[in-house]
Amino acid sequence: xxxxxxxxxxxxxxxxxxxxxxxxxxxxxxxxxxxxxxxxxxxxxxxxxxxxxxxxxxxxxxxxxxxxxxxxxxxxxxxxxxxxxxxxxxxxxxxxxxxxxxxxxxxxxxxxxxxxxxxxxxxxxxxxxxxxxxxxxxxxxxxxxxxxxxxxxxxxxxxxxxxxxxxxxxxxxxxxxxxxxxxxxxxxxxxxxxxxxxxxxxxxxxxxxxxxxxxxxxxxxxxxxx
Numbered sequence: 001x002x003x004x005x006x007x008x009x010x011x012x013x014x015x016x017x018x019x020x021x022x023x024x025x026x027x028x029x030x031x032x033x034x035x036x037x038x039x040x041x042x043x044x045x046x047x048x049x050x051x052x053x054x055x056x057x058x059x060x061x062x063x064x065x066x067x068x069x070x071x072x073x074x075x076x077x078x079x080x081x082x083x084x085x086x087x088x089x090x091x092x093x094x095x096x097x098x099x100x101x102x103x104x105x106x107x108x109x110x111x112x113x114x115x116x117x118x119x120x121x122x123x124x125x126x127x128x129x130x131x132x133x134x135x136x137x138x139x140x141x142x143x144x145x146x147x148x149x150x151x152x153x154x155x156x157x158x159x160x161x162x163x164x165x166x167x168x169x170x171x172x173x174x175x176x177x178x179x180x181x182x183x184x185x186x187x188x189x190x191x192x193x194x195x196x197x198x199x200x201x202x203x204x205x206x207x208x209x210x211x212x213x214x215x216x217x218x219x220x221x222x223x224x225x226x
Contacts, residue, residue: 045125063160177203
């Protein structure tokens with residue numbers, strides 16, 4: 001792991017739907033690595049049928065730059081199945097409001113070069129969005145940085161990290177909200193979620209302090225790749 005591409009992405013709204021919800025569509029509190037892979041595939045034009053294989057070796061770290069805010073809105077949805085009668089039904093849908101993330105990506109040199117050229121030019125094949133096509137996102141490219149693996153020690157961590165990889169050692173001056181969510185980190189070729197991790201993260205660009213294992217130094221950030 002030698003180089004890491006870094007960019008920020010934000011939108012007015014975002015939604016990363018939990019698959020086990022039905023009439024009330026709930027969202028994860030943070031963008032997950034599989035959604036990031038989908039965004040990366042979209043901007044460089046990878047066919048959705050090839051996305052799973054193309055992004056298998058990608059490593060993703062996620063920093064939450066905004067406050068975690070949720071809205072619940074009611075919609076009248078239409079049943080569009082040909083075999084069923086036409087009807088409307090109410091549904092409550094949860095959204096993230098003003099989500100903003102810094103994303104760290106590690107991949108092969110060839111794929112990283114492709115991503116770098118695309119982000120530098122801003123010539124995206126498909127429009128990036130946060131979870132749903134109506135939530136069009138703005139991407140700001142930050143650059144490619146060297147990575148350095150850190151030994152097990154006490155650090156301030158900038159990104160989401162599995163709770164098993166950090167023993168919190170907070171100080172009185174560390175005043176912020178700590179969020180925990182069980183997010184998907186792997187899927188299968190059918191695009192079904194196959195593995196989850198319970199991650200812990202602060203919002204608004206704050207840092208966690210703790211005894212950490214598996215961290216990498218990327219620029220001036222300490223990150224964990226999911």
